[in-house]
Amino acid sequence: MTPASPAPTFRTATPDDVPGLVALIESAYRGDASRAGWTTEADLLGGQRTDADMVLAVVNDTSGRMLVAETGGVLAACCQLENRDGHAYFGTFAVRPDMQGGGLGKQVLAEAERLARDEWDAAEMRMTVITARAELIAWYVRRGYVRTGELSPFPYGDERFGLPKRDDLRFEILTKKLR
Structure with missing residues (x-):
């Protein structure tokens, strides 16, 4: 386990952050660099996790924001937050692999929940997680999220989301009441 991270500062991403965000997201999920942390999807998916156009679309989306956490200016x-008519959607969550395991992810998730509840008056947070990611689902469950059993297919054939290494990938919706 990594030592506790210093307290992060939070802000909303800007277009200038896009290259750094793409690198961060890719490092947390794909390739050998992602194996330094526990959030890797490298055994499930190859190819890209995101690209500059996809991240810029989130940064520019007026119905949400890309929340950035910095520690020591780094x-x-x-994470991505979207205000969706009474609930918030949480996604594109990435922590630098060399900073995983020290509590930073918990702090980012708590800040995302606070923003959704206090700024958008969202009653619930929702997310989708690949069902094969049992450790990750368990991490969210320990933080109060509930598995709904609602499943949706993985977008096979759309290389923007990666190259599947298995034919049984699908998503499950997890939810948490915020008020």
């Missing part, structure tokens, strides 16, 4: 983590 881009350390991020």
Whole structure:
């Protein structure tokens, strides 16, 4: 386990952050660099996790924001938040692999929940997680998220989301009441 991270500072991403965000997200999920942390999807998916156009679309989306966490002036983590008619959607969650295991992810998730509840008056947070990611689902469950059993297919054939290494990938919706 990594030592506790210093307290992060949070801000909303800007277009200038896009290259750093793409590198952060890719490092947390794909390739050998991702294996330094526990959030890797490298055994499930190859190819890209995101690209500059996809991240810029989130940064510019007026119905949400890309939340950035910095520690010591270094881009350390991020997540996507969308305000969706009474609930918030949480996604594109990434923590630098060399900073995983020290509590930073918990802090980012707590800040995302606070923003959704206090700024958007969202009653619930929702997310989708690949069902094969049992450790990750368990991490969210320990933080109060509930497995809904609602499943959706993985976008096979759309290389923007990666190259599947298995034919049984699908997503499950997890939810948490915020108020």
